[in-house]
Amino acid sequence: MIPVQGYTGARVGVLGLGRSGLSAARALKEGGAVPVCWDDNDAARAKAEAEGFETAKLTGATLKDLALLITSPGIPHLYPTPNPVIKEALQMGVPVDNDISLFFRSFATSEWDNLDVTPRVVAVTGSNGKSTTSALIHHVLEHTGRATQLAGNIGRGVLDIDPAIDGEVVVLELSSYQTDLARALTPDIAVFTNLSPDHLDRHHGMGGYFAAKRRLFSEGGPERAIIGVDEDEGLYLAGQMAEGPQDDRVIRVSVERKLTDFGWTVFAKKGFLSEYRKGRQIGSIDLRAIKGLPGSHNHQNACCAYAVCRTLGLAPRVIEAGFASYPGLPHRSQIVAEAGGVTYVNDSKATNVDSAVKALGAFKKIRWICGGLEKEGGVSALSDAASEVLKAYVIGREASGFAMQLAGVETEVCTSMEVAVARAMEDAGEGETVLLAPAAASFDQYDSFEKRGDHFADLVKAGLG
Template sequence: MTPVTTYEGRRVALFGLGGSGLATALALRAGGAEVAACDDNPASMERAQAQGIATVDLREADWSDFAALVLSPGVPLTHPEPHWTVGLARAAGVAVIGDVELFCRERAKSAPGAPFVAITGTNGKSTTTALIAHLLREAGHDVQMGGNIGTAILSLEPPMAGRVHVIELSSFQIDLTPSLAPSVGILLNITPDHLDRHGTMEQYAAIKERLVAGADLAVVGTDDGPSRLIAERREGPTVRVHVAGPTEALTPVDGLVAQEGVIREGDAVVADLTGIGSLRGAHNWQNAAVAAAAVRTLGVTGEALQAALRSFPGLPHRMEEVARRGRVLFVNDSKATNADSTEKALTAFRDIHWILGGKAKEGGIYPLVPLFSRVAHAYLIGAASDAFAATLEGAVPYTRCETLDVATRAAAEGAAASAAPEPVVLLSPACASYDQFRSFEERGDRFRELVRELVPTLP
């Protein structure tokens, strides 16, 4: 835990008692603050009370007594309209902040030079965060990893000299962190997302920009328009990262270029991702190039960097290689809940035996039509089967399987009969899971179980 001492002896309102909210309340209490916590869910209030956190109805509270309102990042700050606590705080002149802001203030107070690597972007945040943490650990660093990737930032050990915090940040978290100033700030990419919470694409991009604007060193992916403009506006030290097409002529650039799995700085090879299954595809080449730029500032270079990249296991449910039987590779990409995510997987493989379906998102799989030539056969599951069959008709042979167990067996048999050098059974549903599973994690876990049962029985 990181005790929050910057509010010692003061009263702090807190709304949202989920995982990060409860961790924040405990950290504030440990640092000597008086916490007045609230949640719309009575069960969450009861869990907090059981851990000794004082709960109140903030509608009835005296807001003139509060030094700050700490808001859970899942609670609306501006759109579609501010949460009622935000209105009360602003009327009383009380600052509205989040748990990452508390961490930043604690770091500034107790260990301002402690390394702090912050990662954001529309896509690839979790993989890049995990990869950076892995590279640093392999090099012997004391690493604390958390934030949006899973562990609440205040549940981590406190900042100190020689300890590196590697933190994934969503736009919601950045919006609640006015003093964000990491030693390395990473912006991977920006595409439309969460506009219901930020209002416009311009506002969404402006929030993302704040992460790199205050960083000592910024690392920016420049393959989309908004990110490229942010890199151009940046005045401080900046490493630009570009993923080049396979036939693109390389010209000297200020930063790193990844092409066909090789990361270069000018004419020098920084790292070679060839044969690293956990870092397949152009999107992962960007993730790895950005990670390399970050860890080089902490002394991880050369053979040490290359060896650590090769030992990266990847993340569950994100193009996770779960098994291999002869030439057949089984890949769990259950995290791909929309067409944009599935595009990354289809681009990374050929001769794909594609398991897809579930609760469809707007647009379905129509954006993936240009990649259908990579698909040998599609196996449809769930509620989206009719709509997806209509898109596949005449372009990709398909089988209606209804359930994941039927689809996995059919895809495994189809792949085993293929003459291709490396047929791939790919679960990349391009759909939410909620028609048949409680989460994409449950769906991916079930696929992994099915594959492990099937593999010994395949020819």
């Protein structure tokens, strides 16, 4: 645990008692603060009370008495409308913050003066690929024997990790919900993978969404910024961070074009990763045979992870060996079975159109299971990416409407995962891939994308006997 510094004896409100909220309460208490907790859910409050925490409705005099209000990332603080507790706190002048900020304020301690190598923090954000990028960095570091912890939006909560040891690297995956509110953001290395439409209601459009991601760089002032420049927003961000094209504090990343005219770049073309510095190639990796990193979207993740590891001083061949043993993350282009010449892939994390497009581009001869709770903007753009789709098997409560948007794609309305998997397995032949890449949220039929992916995997394994 990372004890929170700076609030000894102070009353600090904690709004929302899920994973991050309870973690923050524990870390505040460990640091000498007095947490005052609230959640509208009776069971969540009961759990906090069972741990000895004070619970009280955060309003009026109780709220005014707080030195700080910590809120969970899922609670809106501005758009689409502010949570009433947060709005009242702001009206009273009570600072509002989150656990990510508490981590950055509290991670470094006076004990670091006795360490030979200062610990470092790598923070990864973006629309797609941030989980894989974070996990891949962590895996490569583990492969080399370097002390490392993985936390944030993946792995453990940021305040649940252990105090740093000599030379340790903490890798954080941070969502826009987490970066948007944090008052302190000070990573040593910051990564921006890409940007595509997502969470637009929460951020009041693409501009607000990008602004939330950009705060990791503009507020944090990282020593090195690793930025995907295949979208206009990344291109702009790299331009804002660099003093000129040869400024190697910014590492530009691409999977769409060669980048040879800058101080430091990493790009991938046709499955080959290349590292250039000041116009000269100094490293390369053939990514095509790495089963845990299929497709150009994973090649972008590999480029970002490679750039981080090079910044941390690892040699290209060492990084390549770490990549080769990377098993991939569950629900992200995860191969769950191979039988009869058919490959079964679980990409349930493809919850938006852009991530599904990337999944469709990673495989050939696809039997595609898709559908679910549509996000803003519809799914018609998927048709242009479906050249390798032999047939789509559509699930979800609105499966018929989803299927109608897939112009030019043979579809079968299955509604349930059971029917979709059974029909795809019946139809699939040698050399084909049965791919779950929903391009939609799971909440019409499942509690989470993880449960959706697990259901798919269980049905495949049961069908194969």
